[in-house]
Amino acid sequence: KSNVGAFWESAWRLMFAICAIPALIQLFLLILVPESPRWLMSKERNVEAKVILYKMYSKNEMKTEKAFKNIEQQINLANEIANLSEFSFLAMISGRAHQPIRRALIYACSLSILQQLSGINAVVYYTPEIMDQAGVYTLLEKITDYSDCAAIFATALAYSPKIPTIAIVMIFKLFDRFGRRKMLLFGISLMSISLLSLSINFQLQHSMSQTANAAIALSSISLYGIAFVLSLGPVANMFTAEVFPNHARGICASVAAASQWLFNIAVSQAFLPLVNTIGLATVFALFLFVTIFSFFYIFLFIPETRKIPLEQVESLFIGPILEPSGIYDFEIGKPINFLDNNNNDTDNDSDNNDTENNNDSGNIANYNSDNITSNNSNLSNNSNNSNNSNNS
Secondary structure, eight states: OOHHHHHHHHTHHHHHHHTHHHHHHHHHHGGGOOOOHHHHHHTTOHHHHHHHHHHHTTTOHHHHHHHHHHHHHHHHHHHHHHHHSOOOHHHHHHOGGGHHHHHHHHHHHHHHHHHHHTTHHHHHHTHHHHHHHHTHHHHHHHHOSOGGGHHHHHHHHHHTTHHHHHHHHHHHTHHHHHOHHHHHHHHHHHHHHHHHHHHHHHHTGGGSOHHHHHHHHHHHHHHHHHHHHTTHHHHHHHHHHHSSOHHHHHHHHHHHHHHHHHHHHHHHHHHHHHHHHHOHHHHHHHHHHHHHHHHHHHHHHOOOOTTOOTTTGGGGGOSOTTSOSSSOBTTTTBOGGGOOTTOTTSOOOOTTSOOOOOTTTHHHHHHHHHHHHHHHHHHHHHHHHHHHHHHO
């Protein structure tokens, strides 16, 4: 046995040790992360919150003051709602007062579930078996001197393109530049192409040369991993972090994360039995069906959350669950999802509110503020009526 093969055979311990490096880096970088302005304001540390907002908005005093007032309004609203009724998971499911949160939770859980049903973790966990069936190991043993570590070498080749992809996403801020929806739809399209290629490749495996079969499998899995990094991988978690108000975020984010891990376990445990029963080609076809369904589901129901303030995003989910969410506002005649906050052509509504006409806020802020204020007044009226009846 070669020295290289002997090293890799005993190096699995090193693999676990290496995982500690990014965890330690993240631990030290967390020291540089400031507290959330919303949390600081909820603790009545307003001066510190304004300092952080001032830095966030590039030292623009007008935007800083506007953001401060929006957060203050939302905190007051959340406190009033909390006084009227205590938020809980059971109350959210049964009570209509929490309908927008319930709808947002359904969408967050569905994205997490679709992320796992697309097969990502099953493919990652069982890449060596997939590569083996594609003949990649046999090919590598012929063209390299490291036959003992062909599995590790093939897996490294398949997933190494994900590293520069992650760097590109971080450097160019693609999700903030193009939006979550566009990146989701683009990445899922690439995932569908790679899964179609894998399914056809394994279906026609015996009528193709070993070199062609191995090359298609290797390149398709690489494309699949890159597409996941550009779409369902980060966006499912970003969406969960962006769509819930402060008083509901802990419970709702936990439910969404639990659904993700439950389906992770289910898919990874079912993968090998399915492969042994119906074959790899059919399994990849099932994953392909999920990604195609995900494309149309996201196109119809998942709203764009880019540039929409956390205080306003809840109003995107007002309405029936099966109604397209935040796709089109008939009052302004434009799709909310693609409405830029800096759009100068939007109509500024003053109504009965004491709001400033600011092009940076756009119609989404006005639309959402009216809905939030309306819901708040309804809750207050209901509470007053209830108290009056009790006094009588």
